[in-house]
Amino acid sequence: MARKTVFTREFLLGAIVAAFILFLSLTTGFGSVSGVFSFMLDVSPTIVGAIALALIIFTGNIDISAGTILGFVGFVAAALARAGYAMYVFIPAAILTGMVLAGINGWISVTFRVPSIVVTLAMNMVHIGFYVTFLPNAGWVLNLSDSFTFLGTGRFFGVVPYIFVIAVAVAALFIWLVKYTRFGKALYAVGGNRQAAIYAGINPDRTVLTVYLVEGLLLGVAGILKATTANRLMPSVFQGREMVFIAAAVVGGVNIMGGSGKLLGAVFGAMLVYLLSITMIYMGFQDYFQFALQGVIIIIAVFITVTDFTPMRKRLRKMFAPGKPR
Amino acid sequence: MVTPDVGAVQPVDVVIRMHGINKSFPGVQALSNMSIDLRRGEVHAVCGENGAGKSTLMKLITGVYKPDSGAMELNGRPLVVHNPNDAYAKGIAIIFQETSLFPELTILENIFMGHELRRSPGNAGWLPSLLDYPAMRRKAREIFQRLGMEVDLNTRVAELSVAVRQMVEIAKALSFDSRILILDEPTAALTSNEVQTLFETIRKLRAHGVSMLYISHRLDEIFEIADRVTVIRDGEHVRTEDVRQVTRDQLVSWMVGRTLSNLYPKEEVPIGEVVFEARHISQERLINDVSFELRRGEILGVAGLAGAGRTELALALCGLSRPDSGEILLDGVRARIAHYRDAMNMGIYYISEDRQKYGLVVPMTVGENITFPLLGRLAGLLGIINTARERQISTTYIRQLSIKTPGPDFVVNNLSGGNQQKVSVAKALATEPRVLILDEPTRGVDVGAKSEIHRIISGLARDGKSIIMISSDLPEIMGMADRVIVMRNGAKQGELPRSELSQERILSMAL
Numbered sequence: 001m002a003r004k005t006v007f008t009r010e011f012l013l014g015a016i017v018a019a020f021i022l023f024l025s026l027t028t029g030f031g032s033v034s035g036v037f038s039f040m041l042d043v044s045p046t047i048v049g050a051i052a053l054a055l056i057i058f059t060g061n062i063d064i065s066a067g068t069i070l071g072f073v074g075f076v077a078a079a080l081a082r083a084g085y086a087m088y089v090f091i092p093a094a095i096l097t098g099m100v101l102a103g104i105n106g107w108i109s110v111t112f113r114v115p116s117i118v119v120t121l122a123m124n125m126v127h128i129g130f131y132v133t134f135l136p137n138a139g140w141v142l143n144l145s146d147s148f149t150f151l152g153t154g155r156f157f158g159v160v161p162y163i164f165v166i167a168v169a170v171a172a173l174f175i176w177l178v179k180y181t182r183f184g185k186a187l188y189a190v191g192g193n194r195q196a197a198i199y200a201g202i203n204p205d206r207t208v209l210t211v212y213l214v215e216g217l218l219l220g221v222a223g224i225l226k227a228t229t230a231n232r233l234m235p236s237v238f239q240g241r242e243m244v245f246i247a248a249a250v251v252g253g254v255n256i257m258g259g260s261g262k263l264l265g266a267v268f269g270a271m272l273v274y275l276l277s278i279t280m281i282y283m284g285f286q287d288y289f290q291f292a293l294q295g296v297i298i299i300i301a302v303f304i305t306v307t308d309f310t311p312m313r314k315r316l317r318k319m320f321a322p323g324k325p326r
Numbered sequence: 327m328v329t330p331d332v333g334a335v336q337p338v339d340v341v342i343r344m345h346g347i348n349k350s351f352p353g354v355q356a357l358s359n360m361s362i363d364l365r366r367g368e369v370h371a372v373c374g375e376n377g378a379g380k381s382t383l384m385k386l387i388t389g390v391y392k393p394d395s396g397a398m399e400l401n402g403r404p405l406v407v408h409n410p411n412d413a414y415a416k417g418i419a420i421i422f423q424e425t426s427l428f429p430e431l432t433i434l435e436n437i438f439m440g441h442e443l444r445r446s447p448g449n450a451g452w453l454p455s456l457l458d459y460p461a462m463r464r465k466a467r468e469i470f471q472r473l474g475m476e477v478d479l480n481t482r483v484a485e486l487s488v489a490v491r492q493m494v495e496i497a498k499a500l501s502f503d504s505r506i507l508i509l510d511e512p513t514a515a516l517t518s519n520e521v522q523t524l525f526e527t528i529r530k531l532r533a534h535g536v537s538m539l540y541i542s543h544r545l546d547e548i549f550e551i552a553d554r555v556t557v558i559r560d561g562e563h564v565r566t567e568d569v570r571q572v573t574r575d576q577l578v579s580w581m582v583g584r585t586l587s588n589l590y591p592k593e594e595v596p597i598g599e600v601v602f603e604a605r606h607i608s609q610e611r612l613i614n615d616v617s618f619e620l621r622r623g624e625i626l627g628v629a630g631l632a633g634a635g636r637t638e639l640a641l642a643l644c645g646l647s648r649p650d651s652g653e654i655l656l657d658g659v660r661a662r663i664a665h666y667r668d669a670m671n672m673g674i675y676y677i678s679e680d681r682q683k684y685g686l687v688v689p690m691t692v693g694e695n696i697t698f699p700l701l702g703r704l705a706g707l708l709g710i711i712n713t714a715r716e717r718q719i720s721t722t723y724i725r726q727l728s729i730k731t732p733g734p735d736f737v738v739n740n741l742s743g744g745n746q747q748k749v750s751v752a753k754a755l756a757t758e759p760r761v762l763i764l765d766e767p768t769r770g771v772d773v774g775a776k777s778e779i780h781r782i783i784s785g786l787a788r789d790g791k792s793i794i795m796i797s798s799d800l801p802e803i804m805g806m807a808d809r810v811i812v813m814r815n816g817a818k819q820g821e822l823p824r825s826e827l828s829q830e831r832i833l834s835m836a837l
Contacts, residue, residue, distance in 0.1 A: 180456040182442055189439050191427055196426035199390070200440030201411020260430035 002103045009253040013268035018276040021089035033159055039274065041152075043224035044167035046174075049241060051174050052218035054266040055211050057249055059204075060191035060258025061109070061116040064214070065241035066219055068127030070096050071235030073137065073223030076132065078141035078233040081148035089292045090148075091224055099213050101127075106212025106301040110205045114165030124242075131235050139235035152228030163225040170221060185209060187225060189259025247294065248273045249303040338511055339365045342387065342405070342682060344419075347396030349382055349561075356382040357511070361398070364506070367535045369528060371552035371569070378539050378772070381560040384508050384726035387539075388420045406483050411440060413535045413598050416800040419504035421495050422511055437469070437498045438462050469497045473527055487633065490519050495737055496527065507531065507538045512548060518833075519633040544799075545574050555579055580814055581773050581793060583747040591777065592806055593784045598622030600658070601792045602674070602761050607652035611640040613816040616652075620761065621793045625783065627807030628796040635816035636796045637679060640763045644669040644792075646678045661818045670699060673760035679751050679796070685750040686738050693720035693734030694764055695749050723752035726780055745774020751782060762786065764793045768802060781807060800829050812836050 020172045025031030028040070049066065056063050063069075080090035105123055111118040148160040154162040178184035189197035190204045197204055226234055246256075252269025254261030276297065282292045342364040349357040350631040357379045364370050374380050385391045387399070398405040400416060406724055407413045410420070421528030427436050434540040443462045444455040466479055475493055483491060492512065502779055509528075513521045528551055530536060540552055549556055549569060557564040557580040564580045570590045602620040605673050609615055613635050620626050641647040643654060654661045656672055663669050669676075687696050694697035697704060704712050704719075720734040728746045731741060747767065754762055767783065768776040783806060787793055797803045803810055806825050812819045814834035 002719060029729070182444075184438075185435060185439060185442060185457075188431055188435075192428040192430050193426070197440070199388075199413060199420070199426045200423060201409060201438050203409075255430070259428065325445050 001019075001224045005102065010262050011269065013265055014254060015106050016304070017275065020272070020279070024275065024279065024282070028277065032093075037132045037155060037159055037161060040164040041081050041229060043271055043274045044161065044163040045222045046244055046248055046274065047151050047167040047267050048170050048218055048222035048225060049245035049264040050173065050252070050270040051171055051263055052215040052222065053144055053242065053245040054249040054252070054254045054263055054297045055174070055187060055218075056116075056215050056244070057180075057256060058258060058261060059208055059211050060189040060194075062120060062246070063102065063121040063215060064242055065101070065105060065106060065124040065127055065214075066120075067238045067240050068131075068235070068246055069098055069219050070238040070243060071218070071225065072101055072127065072133060073098045073220050074227035074233050074238060075139045075141065075279050077224055077227050078148065079142055081144060082141050087151070089106060094224050094227075095217055095220030098218075100225060101265075102172050102212045102216025102219060103209070109212075110209050110256065116208075123253060127170070128236075130241065140233065142232040146232040149228050149231050152225065152230070152232040163229070166221070167225060170218070170264065171263065171267045178263055183207070183210065188259055191197075192260065214229035240313060244273060245270075247298045250298060253304075256302055261315075273297075339367050340399075341401060343399040344383075344386070345395075345399075347383075349384065349391060349392045350394060353405045355561055357386075357393075359562065361563050362556050362557065362566070364537050364539060365554075366537055368534055368553040369532055369538045369551055370541050370696055371540045371548040371555040372557060372558065373542065373545070373548060373577065374564075374772075376556040378556060378558045378581075381510070382561075383558070384420060384510055384539070384541065387418060392566065403637060414441060414502050417503070417505040418508070419502045419506070420508040421499045427483045427494060427498075429492055430482060432480050432482055433477055433486075433494055433497075434462060434466055434479040435458075437466050439498075439500050444665075457786065461585070465501065466497065468516055468518065469500050470504070471828060472500070474523060474531075485491040488635070489516050492518070493524075494518055494757075496524070505536055505546060507536055508541075509538060510541045511598065512540075513542065513544065519631070521547070522557075526554070528689060529816075548577070549574070567784075570664055578773055590622070591781045591784055593788055595623045595784075595788045597624050597808060598790070601656070603655040603658075605637065605653050607642055607649050607654075608814075609638065609642055609647065609649045612816050613649065614815070616813070616816075616818045618811055618818065618821070620794060622792055623787050623790050624808045625787050625806055627803040627810035628794060628813060629800070629803050629810055629813055629832050630813035630819075631798075634813040636813050637765055638816070640676055640765055640794070640796060644674050644763060646676065651802045670757055673758070674763070675754040675759035675761070676763040677754050677755055677765060677767065679766035680752045681746055686746060686753075688739040688746075689737060689774055691735050692724065692731050692741070692749055693717060693738055693742075694727065694736070695738055696720040696723055696752045696756050698753060719751070719756055723755060727752050728778070742772075742775070744779070746770040747771050747775070747779060751779070755786075761792045761794070764795070765796045766798065767795065768797075768799065769798065800832060803827075803832070804829065 001015070020031070037067055041125070051068075053063060055067060073094045077090045077094035080093055101123075103117065105120050105247065108114060109119045151162055156162070156165065178187070186197065186202045186207045188203050189200060190207045194204050197207075223238070247272035249261070249266045251255055251272055252261070252265030254266055254269075273294070276294065277290055280293060285293070340363050341437050345361045347357050347360040348355075349798050359469060360379065360383065362372070362383070369637070372380050372383070382391065384442070387407065389409045389412050405416070407416065407418070413420070420692070428439065431439070442460045445458045463479060470477055473493060473496065477490070483494065486494065496512070499520065512524060516524060528540075532538065540548070552569050554566060555572065555577065556566040557577060559581060562794070598621055601622050605617050605618045605619070616639055618626070628639070630636050636706055638647065642649040645666045645668055653665060662673055663674075666676075682688060687798045693716060693765075697719055700719065701711065702715055706712055717734055719730070723729070724731060724734060727748045729741075729752065730745050738746055741749065751767070764783070766780055771779065780802070783793060783795065795803070795806060808824050810822045810832065812832055814836055822831060
């Protein structure tokens, strides 16, 4: 019979997130309307980005250029909005931008058999060089109107940002898709045992290419969620966002080597990464020291997801077993 | 499901016919003018040495490779297989030798990977059709019932023993409702109980008209389960015979192309004083109070079923795991072995049963692999390796063990299984050990290489080395060992001198 484990990694992460929120609310002004609002606002793009990266990481790949892709997505959306186009134009255009750029990453990696870390690291540089050189004002778009920021600043009941609802809906959709579609299973298969995936009739190349397109779509969504929160856009502020996404996924229990992990974990991971930085702000740490602490936390998270704890547990049990001299 | 195609060009009872198949890879002619036919409801064994082309043949049928030329037919119609999934769709399933499972996923997910059952396939079209977990669960339970096994479908495969994984693999093949099953060394990791369960399953499937190609190194199995046998050698078809019409010796001679006068070239060598002694070795749940001694020039066989604690004992003896209690004596003096390095320094060397995983660094060269344990000795000032000396040592052993490699700079990955195993042995010998622990030294090695490895082991005993040989291959144990200890459930069940060895006695102790 199926025995259900209550204390899954995702359950524990959720509990930690809840405890954090409770603790912050009791001890600081975090629980106020503006505190809750700004947390939800900040975390939303990260939730979507973490899902995007988690999907890539499931297959044993990575995307170091996710941050600069966001920059392009934001630029396309903002430039079109500035030119007077409405939401139903600039949103699809932005998503398409994400899919094209991520698709290029996937295509190069698959076609030329270049490890994705190399391709995307290189593309990261290409993107930066490109937008600084070729985009007007290095991609800066200023004085955006309400027709652009409407999405990012709107809130339900005065507290819940529109974009948070969108992020949660996207997360729910993808959690469900991964469980209930062949594509979802294929992601784990390709990352877990590529050869076996081939023998199970899965085409790893097509799976990887598809996952990059899906990632691009999600980056498009994340880019819009982030860009529409302000009335000006600078692509450079998106640089390095991929590290936050990767951190969120990894903290959420997604194995960086591929083949295992859950999207729900990545969602909680995104929240946790934010809560940690908020905590550090309240504790008065300086910006760059926060950076250092986050780095340490990522290492600990990777250690926990990659390490097999069974022998360690055994040793501990032995150590504490009564009447067994060693 | 493939429906019988009565009245087609071919006789009805031939399901798969391959004729005049050629397949080459850069530098290798893997198959030349190969022909084989599989009849409905038969178990057709395919045997041949490693590298004879068996795997290539199987991969052609399942669409992993495409033939350069030649004809393949399924039920009398031309068969073109684009990929393994396509093969499955045509009712051909394969159980691979290396387990093709996903350790991080559950049994259920593994069984249906790539062919998940879905709800109402004909829905809106652009929507992905969703997986039907209840249906998959039902079907998986049904399959395991047929296999006579009870499992928790939610268990991650990583938590299963090798034998159970193999059963999952078989369940996966059965989940395709296949009419043609290809089994590639299915018993390599199974205990004899499990082998019997598998054979029962095979017989049941055969009774239902399922046709099976059965690839195995174990000749006894072929005689037990197969109806016909095809021998291939160097990519060519040698013979196909009714199993009842051939003898073991004939099969072996066809495989190697010559008559093997003695498969086990055991030499009688004088046995000297006690060199190594294990006393009351115990390890929680794995090893239960095992004691034995080992003499100079002696080959001590360790028999038992898979999971009897033989490998665990070996690991405990040489510091690769820590026993809870017990002691090891070397020349009558208590030896402190905390790490493997200590054991090596005392001249004890362990050769793992899994050479790909623990024995060799396969992307590196033969020479580098052989001298790995010696790097400390080869490194001079500032840790710089004396490569001339490295070459000299590895060349010596390549010659001594007649490893078939173009040279020490050849990558291990490209060698055959038998030659890789020889590299493992060479690596051990380079440390000049006194006590050598060999764990399944001929697993997955072809007949010719097997007898060469046996000759090497005999030679080592002659040189006064003491050998502990763990093996699941009873004829091997009986042919090689001076004395045999039999293990069961982590305990030593008994000890037999060479004069009292018989398959029945060993098995009755092991079971």
